[in-house]
Amino acid sequence: MQRIRSRDRFEGEFDLPGDKSITHRAVMLNAGADGESFVQNALMGEDCLSTCRCMRALGATVDVDGTTIRIVGAPKFRSGVELDCGNSGTTIRLLTGFLAGKGIHAKLYGDASLSTRPMGRVAEPLSSLGANVETTDSRPPVYVYPALLQGADVNLKIASAQVKSAVLLAGLSASGKTSVTEPVKSRDHTERMLKAMGAKIQVDERKVSVQKSELRAIDVDVPADISSAAYFMALGALKGKTLCKNVGVNPTRTGILTAFDRLGVKYELTNRRISGGEEIADISVERSNLRAIELGAEDAPAMIDELPLVALLCAFADGESRITGAKELKVKESNRILTTAELINTLGGECIPTDDGFIIRGKKKLQGGIVNSYLDHRIAMTGAVALLASERGGEIKDAHCCAISFPTFFEKLGV
Numbered sequence: 083m084q085r086i087r088s089r090d091r092f093e094g095e096f097d098l099p100g101d102k103s104i105t106h107r108a109v110m111l112n113a114g115a116d117g118e119s120f121v122q123n124a125l126m127g128e129d130c131l132s133t134c135r136c137m138r139a140l141g142a143t144v145d146v147d148g149t150t151i152r153i154v155g156a157p158k159f160r161s162g163v164e165l166d167c168g169n170s171g172t173t174i175r176l177l178t179g180f181l182a183g184k185g186i187h188a189k190l191y192g193d194a195s196l197s198t199r200p201m202g203r204v205a206e207p208l209s210s211l212g213a214n215v216e217t218t219d220s221r222p223p224v225y226v227y228p229a230l231l232q233g234a235d236v237n238l239k240i241a242s243a244q245v246k247s248a249v250l251l252a253g254l255s256a257s258g259k260t261s262v263t264e265p266v267k268s269r270d271h272t273e274r275m276l277k278a279m280g281a282k283i284q285v286d287e288r289k290v291s292v293q294k295s296e297l298r299a300i301d302v303d304v305p306a307d308i309s310s311a312a313y314f315m316a317l318g319a320l321k322g323k324t325l326c327k328n329v330g331v332n333p334t335r336t337g338i339l340t341a342f343d344r345l346g347v348k349y350e351l352t353n354r355r356i357s358g359g360e361e362i363a364d365i366s367v368e369r370s371n372l373r374a375i376e377l378g379a380e381d382a383p384a385m386i387d388e389l390p391l392v393a394l395l396c397a398f399a400d401g402e403s404r405i406t407g408a409k410e411l412k413v414k415e416s417n418r419i420l421t422t423a424e425l426i427n428t429l430g431g432e433c434i435p436t437d438d439g440f441i442i443r444g445k446k447k448l449q450g451g452i453v454n455s456y457l458d459h460r461i462a463m464t465g466a467v468a469l470l471a472s473e474r475g476g477e478i479k480d481a482h483c484c485a486i487s488f489p490t491f492f493e494k495l496g497v
């Protein structure tokens with residue numbers, strides 16, 4: 083149990099850990115590329131360490147020193163390996179695609195939570211490229227067998243960067259052209275990194291095409307993760323003033339700022355620059371009076387991991403908010419429609435879970451109490467923000483799960 087006391091003010095400047103999505107991709111793709119590379123300011127969360135472990139098992143050198151990772155790519159991946167993906171959906175989904183055309187066989191598996199997560203959404207499009215991928219009732223463990231891949235046009239029904247990336251990474255080993263079209267554009271870190279590594283890739287709005295390519299190793303300086311910064315940005319909006327530095331503000335990730343615009347949160351982006359093909363800025367946020375909002379399916383992908391936090395902000399707003407088009411939350415590390423609603427309701431708020439989102443009756447305050455994280459890192463961190471901003475504070479069950487994406491979270495929070 084982690085105790086969180088309520089506070090009248092919360093202020094400070096924060097350097098946040100590296101972006102989870104970019105760290106995964108930098109490690110995985112460099113491990114399959116020719117040459118040596120360094121990833122700086124890498125996230126040392128358990129999910130990214132799962133990717134490091136898998137790439138080592140496949141034959142790459144992956145040495146971790148503080149937040150720097152040195153990688154020497156494997157000329158050919160080792161076959162017959164068992165890959166433990168831990169809790170990480172990004173590791174298992176991207177790697178299944180990356181390995182599908184590499185001429186090896188591998189078993190990919192994970193912990194109890196990962197073992198319940200859908201893999202049919204990856205296996206089906208990969209099989210249309212000729213991949214030989216077997217799931218276990220559409221879930222992990224997943225078995226990849228050697229196959230010759232041929233490019234295909236894939237139309238995705240859901241906006242998912244993990245599924246899109248799996249198909250693109252398989253497309254790197256396929257003959258001809260592989261295209262993926264999404265209903266709404268999801269985060270595009272894979273596309274940007276593949277381009278920087280010399281892959282033949284073309285992006286046309288929601289359609290991305292790749293051709294068979296060898297990757298060139300590149301050094302990557304990882305920006306701070308906006309999904310981790312979001313908790314400190316929200317605390318600024320609720321309780322004072324915060325400045326989050328060197329945050330990645332790739333437009334496919336800044337949905338939290340769209341939510342802030344609608345909620346009436348006062349924020350400013352300064353020191354904007356581009357580094358390694360990704361936009362970066364410092365984000366300052368100050369205490370604001372929040373109003374109720376509506377969010378729909380077209381808004382969800384750019385704030386998919388922040389939606390529990392956005393729902394929480396709605397509980398501190400004035401009026402009834404509606405979040406729709408967010409069915410994907412049901413298949414994250416927990417069913418986040420249910421776990422978020424429970425979090426808000428047990429602390430004295432009013433949140434009605436729906437089939438694809440939430441209705442939140444904002445009361446401008448929460449009482450406090452005990453939050454069950456259900457071992458979901460985003461729920462634990464949203465719970466910490468809720469308790470700190472509540473009247474009485476409280477406790478979080480299984481708070482250690484924050485280490486999945488933000489091992490130093492409670493230290494930075496100062497609790």
Ligand code: S3P
Pocket residue numbers: 102103104106172241242243244245247268269386387410
């Ligand atoms: C991720 C994509 C998102 C996100 C996850 C990381 C990625 O999932 O929820 O935390 O790195 O590609 P989707 O597959 O729903 O886009």
